[in-house]
Amino acid sequence: MHNFFIAQSVAQSIVQSVETAAQTATAAAQPIDAAQNLGISLRVMGYGMLGIFCIIGIIIFLTWLLQKLFPVKKEED
């Protein structure tokens, strides 16, 4: 039983390695469309920075709210 699991694990790792190698080869074979990539990456930048500031805005609000709801007690201070 133990040997079966080892064999299964080794087989899985080989399959993964082959899949990764195949993906790598496919990716390497595809020419890079810089103009298309640039368009997408600029969208990633726009949405990404907007997303970060939205989440941070909510976190700042939450922090402010928590400070109001749970002020420092005298013994804590």
Place this chain on the structure above:
Amino acid sequence: MQELINGLFSSFSQVSGEQWAKMIAMWVIGGILIYLAINKDMEPALLLPMGFGAILVNLPLSGVIDQLDANGSVVTGAIQRLFNIGIEIGELMPLLLFIGIGAMMDFGPLLSNPKLFLFGGAAQFGIFATITVASLFFPLKDAAAIGIIGAADGPTSIYVAQYFKSQFTGPIMVAAYSYMALVPIIQPPVIRLCTTRKERLIRMHYEKKSVSKAVRIIFPIAVTIVAGIIAPTSVALVGFLMFGNLIRECGVLGSLSDTAQKDFANIITLLLGITVAFKMQAEAFLAWKTLLIMGLGLVAFIFDSAAGVFFAKFLNLFMKNKVNPMIGAAGISAFPMSSRVIHKMGLKEDPQNFLLMHAAGANASGQIASVIAGGLVIKLVSALVK
């Protein structure tokens, strides 16, 4: 006797001259990493295991990676097995390391001055700027993995690179950890270039405000829920970081907190360093694109620092109590190195200007923002790239 000699030196006959040359080049690279770790004290906990691992995986017919024996059956290699279990499947090791990092983080200065969170957000611009530049040379998923070097956060870099199954995980790791160690060299000239002396002399008043225990406990839970709802892909990164912080702040798990900060983080760091070396095999590592990735990593750190500084200047247009723009550069995740750099720069300009607590707050926010950025990059690139 002849058979014994043939057996002992079989690696010489089975490895071509070109392969030998590449392996020796990787030994030199491994040696350089070990030298930098020991002699220059550059992130020794990671660069030393990575350097030694680079030598280990580049020995002829190395037993630490899977090899075929004479009968054609696979002999399992320890480092490859560690990589498969610890990083390939579920990116476990970088996530576990976040528990230790979370337990080390004190969000107190940040919680007492929440506007410092904004600097953490602004300084992530370097990630996206670098993705844009990298996308001109690499497929978008690889470009995204390279851009994350700008998170200045090793585990996030590994996590994102592995999520996208990037073939450049090895160079990305070396770049991420090398530049994190070089923060004291990279940031000061960038900051000086982006600020005037008058701006660097701005004093910031620090008023020590206490934060209640309830806030410290609820904060990591609340951040996890918010990040999880808005950017579900970031929840693994944010969640493990905040779980570590909750262990620290809850007050009833002192020994677990100590273990997470020290022994646990050390064990994971040790294994992570030698495991990522699996991605430093000569065939994949020795390529001109590795040099390009190293260059892009530097671009990411420069953009991070500059974006933080300019954002602070922008805020100063609206604020009554001006912010020293150098604080903005501390919004990267390299904690606590970046805040120390800013503090020292402040003292150099004015020996009475103590910026450490403000910089530490911005630096802690950089830690949170970088993992959120990692999650957002995964979500956006996965959605936009079919």
